[in-house]
Amino acid sequence: MTMTTLMTPSTMATLPGLTAPAPTPLTETKTLTLGKAINEGLRQAMLDDPKVVLLGEDIGALGGVFRVTSDLLAQFGARRVIDTPLAESGIIGTAVGLAYRGYRPVCEIQFDGFIFPGFDQIVSQVAKFHYRTQGAVRMPITVRVPFGGGIGAAEHHSESPEAYFSHTSGLRVIAVSNAQDAYSLIRQAIASDDPVLYFEPKRRYHVKGEVVPELGAPMEQAVIVTPGTDVTLLTYGALVSTAKDAALAAFDEGVSIEVIDLRSLSPVDYAVVEASVRKTGRLVVTHEAARSGGLGGEIIATVTERCFSFLESAPVRVTGFDVPYPPAKLESHHLPDLDRILDGVDRVMGRR
Amino acid sequence: MIDFSPQPVQLLSLDGERMPHGDFDKWVEDLDGPALLALYRDMVVVRRIDTEATALQRQGELGLWPPLLGQEAAQIGSARALRSDDFIFPSYRENAVAYCRGVNLTDIVKVWRGNAQSGWDPYTVNMATPAIIIGAQTLHATGWALGAQRDEVDSVAFTYFGDGATSQGDVNEAMVFAASFQAPVVFFCQNNQWAISEPVGVQAHRNIADRAPGFGIPSLRVDGNDVIAVMAATRMALDRARTGDGPTFIEAVTYRMGPHTTADDPTRYRDPAELAEWKTRDPLLRLHRLLTYLGEITPEVEADTQARADAAAAELRVGCIGLPDPEPLSVFDHVYATPNATLERQRTDYADYLTSFGNGKE
Numbered sequence: 087m088t089m090t091t092l093m094t095p096s097t098m099a100t101l102p103g104l105t106a107p108a109p110t111p112l113t114e115t116k117t118l119t120l121g122k123a124i125n126e127g128l129r130q131a132m133l134d135d136p137k138v139v140l141l142g143e144d145i146g147a148l149g150g151v152f153r154v155t156s157d158l159l160a161q162f163g164a165r166r167v168i169d170t171p172l173a174e175s176g177i178i179g180t181a182v183g184l185a186y187r188g189y190r191p192v193c194e195i196q197f198d199g200f201i202f203p204g205f206d207q208i209v210s211q212v213a214k215f216h217y218r219t220q221g222a223v224r225m226p227i228t229v230r231v232p233f234g235g236g237i238g239a240a241e242h243h244s245e246s247p248e249a250y251f252s253h254t255s256g257l258r259v260i261a262v263s264n265a266q267d268a269y270s271l272i273r274q275a276i277a278s279d280d281p282v283l284y285f286e287p288k289r290r291y292h293v294k295g296e297v298v299p300e301l302g303a304p305m306e307q308a309v310i311v312t313p314g315t316d317v318t319l320l321t322y323g324a325l326v327s328t329a330k331d332a333a334l335a336a337f338d339e340g341v342s343i344e345v346i347d348l349r350s351l352s353p354v355d356y357a358v359v360e361a362s363v364r365k366t367g368r369l370v371v372t373h374e375a376a377r378s379g380g381l382g383g384e385i386i387a388t389v390t391e392r393c394f395s396f397l398e399s400a401p402v403r404v405t406g407f408d409v410p411y412p413p414a415k416l417e418s419h420h421l422p423d424l425d426r427i428l429d430g431v432d433r434v435m436g437r438r
Numbered sequence: 439m440i441d442f443s444p445q446p447v448q449l450l451s452l453d454g455e456r457m458p459h460g461d462f463d464k465w466v467e468d469l470d471g472p473a474l475l476a477l478y479r480d481m482v483v484v485r486r487i488d489t490e491a492t493a494l495q496r497q498g499e500l501g502l503w504p505p506l507l508g509q510e511a512a513q514i515g516s517a518r519a520l521r522s523d524d525f526i527f528p529s530y531r532e533n534a535v536a537y538c539r540g541v542n543l544t545d546i547v548k549v550w551r552g553n554a555q556s557g558w559d560p561y562t563v564n565m566a567t568p569a570i571i572i573g574a575q576t577l578h579a580t581g582w583a584l585g586a587q588r589d590e591v592d593s594v595a596f597t598y599f600g601d602g603a604t605s606q607g608d609v610n611e612a613m614v615f616a617a618s619f620q621a622p623v624v625f626f627c628q629n630n631q632w633a634i635s636e637p638v639g640v641q642a643h644r645n646i647a648d649r650a651p652g653f654g655i656p657s658l659r660v661d662g663n664d665v666i667a668v669m670a671a672t673r674m675a676l677d678r679a680r681t682g683d684g685p686t687f688i689e690a691v692t693y694r695m696g697p698h699t700t701a702d703d704p705t706r707y708r709d710p711a712e713l714a715e716w717k718t719r720d721p722l723l724r725l726h727r728l729l730t731y732l733g734e735i736t737p738e739v740e741a742d743t744q745a746r747a748d749a750a751a752a753e754l755r756v757g758c759i760g761l762p763d764p765e766p767l768s769v770f771d772h773v774y775a776t777p778n779a780t781l782e783r784q785r786t787d788y789a790d791y792l793t794s795f796g797n798g799k800e
Contacts, residue, residue, distance in 0.1 A: 179574065183527075187581075187586065189585050211578070219567060220556070220771070256774065279775035
């Protein structure tokens with residue numbers, strides 16, 4: 087028999103924990119950064135349900151590389167805020183086992199490009215368990231993913247992998263754009279009995295907004311953030327802000343843009359999208375992710391199927407190119423920006 | 439020179455002689471004649487079920503079947519050591535384990551007939567449904583064990599996998615996580631020598647059990663065709679997990695006497711002499727010899743055991759052939775736990791399409 091000396095029992099017993107004063111949850115409207123809003127949403131979710139546990143790399147004492155889990159270890163202890171070994175498949179796979187036992191795990195994937203070692207567990211297990219077991223086993227797992235570019239980062243730190251997941255049946259996919267949604271939708275995602283990929287626009291983490299401590303509209307609802315009549319401009323995540331700027335700029339030139347923040351990438355709220363396109367007759371979809379096989383193509387195909395006779399012109403995509411995410415000095419040539427979005431608007435308006 | 443070939447723990451010789459063992463006898467003191475006979479009956483029944491399922495496949499009633507022939511002791515000896523509140527995370531060959539957990543025989547073959555992606559509700563028997571992605575379930579077991587640890591119960595997660603699976607990242611990550619958190623999980627590797635056509639030497643340059651100590655997990659090799667040794671090793675590992683001593687890795691050295699699945703042809707890659715050699719180590723034969731020596735085997739017992747096995751086979755056959763085909767629109771069921779507008783629209787469209795043919799079913 088090959089017995090080894092056992093390792094010291096886990097950090098669970100030794101980390102600083104429950105003695106720290108518990109920060110009070112958000113009870114009134116406050117101005118918070120988007121990152122802090124997620125933090126408050128996580129805190130409230132953990133207060134609401136003792137089965138909510140967090141798993142991830144560096145999420146404990148450090149509070150995550152983006153500090154989104156700051157102070158949660160001190161408040162809830164290492165039994166519920168679990169610094170894991172550096173293995174994404176391990177994080178997702180153990181979350182599956184915790185879910186099997188009735189827990190609601192929230193996994194932090196440190197950066198978008200790091201999700202792929204966990205891709206198999208997400209696609210083959212998390213997404214399929216409910217179907218596989220004819221509803222017997224639920225996977226109320228939330229996978230938090232900081233996504234998107236624009237921060238001048240190294241390779242694998244700026245990607246937009248959302249289409250892989252919106253293409254996977256059994257998953258719900260959320261992308262938030264502002265502090266209020268960040269707070270409300272993380273709570274909804276955690277409370278959902280379905281697995282949710284929750285994408286966080288990392289270059290907007292520090293942008294502040296008012297946050298009301300409420301759940302708000304259901305997470306699968308798209309929201310019209312700027313009403314308009316000439317063009318429907320559809321986006322999500324960090325580009326919602328850019329799209330709003332585009333609407334302002336276009337207004338000065340006499341074009342009324344209706345900006346829709348999709349929020350839910352799977353399922354897509356086609357009721358809101360279709361109603362807008364029937365009104366405007368023109369559709370531009372913009373996302374940072376590569377064009378081919380992306381969400382823009384899918385949404386435009388669906389809208390074309392359902393609203394063909396309402397369209398005044400061919401819908402337009404303004405997206406990242408079909409290239410691996412480029413080096414930082416080139417990312418401005420890859421990411422859709424205000425001018426490229428306005429160029430797309432010009433094309434759909436027949437001005438180019 | 440490191441000794442990398444410790445002999446597996448053996449408590450029952452090939453001749454059916456009970457061999458004393460200083461460390462492991464204490465775990466099987468209760469195994470008297472009737473208890474051993476019960477294990478023997480289990481093994482006879484599951485071998486008969488396995489044979490019947492293979493026949494059902496050959497007759498076109500099952501799409502595929504993964505035989506367990508030769509691995510009866512490894513599965514029965516471990517499964518019968520578990521408590522009902524322990525939770526099993528199997529691969530796809532643990533049909534004897536499912537039998538021990540009380541899974542309906544028809545439910546075992548439902549997935550292989552293509553009627554469903556899994557056959558039973560895991561929570562009714564505390565056994566997950568078969569995992570087909572190799573090794574994925576070991577992480578699920580580790581996560582479940584973390585939950586049990588947090589719930590402060592002494593239930594144990596028990597995961598089955600094969601020698602091939604030990605090459606997967608997930609199995610290695612599961613061991614890292616289990617060691618790091620001292621999770622109450624038992625890793626039970628049935629080293630049946632073959633991963634389809636690849637011999638175990640392709641997966642491991644040393645004994646598989648030798649890997650675990652590198653993760654900080656105690657391990658042992660056990661004769662997987664010795665039901666008594668398997669039970670002793672399993673009980674020891676379960677006890678360690680229950681009392682807070684963390685994970686244990688068991689390598690049950692056994693042999694897949696049949697094909698990987700009914701779609702496989704071992705004659706293309708395996709020396710017949712190897713199979714002949716392993717037949718002398720048949721797990722049923724060995725226990726039969728001991729039981730004969732103990733006076734437990736009588737003509738009546740033999741007949742009764744065979745009758746039970748045949749009854750199980752008949753039940754399996756009738757249940758399998760009688761399985762109703764799933765309703766067409768059930769293809770949309772249970773993708774999500776909560777309503778999903780996109781999928782509901784597809785369901786409605788497809789229902790309308792089917793209805794356009796007249797009866798809504800064709």
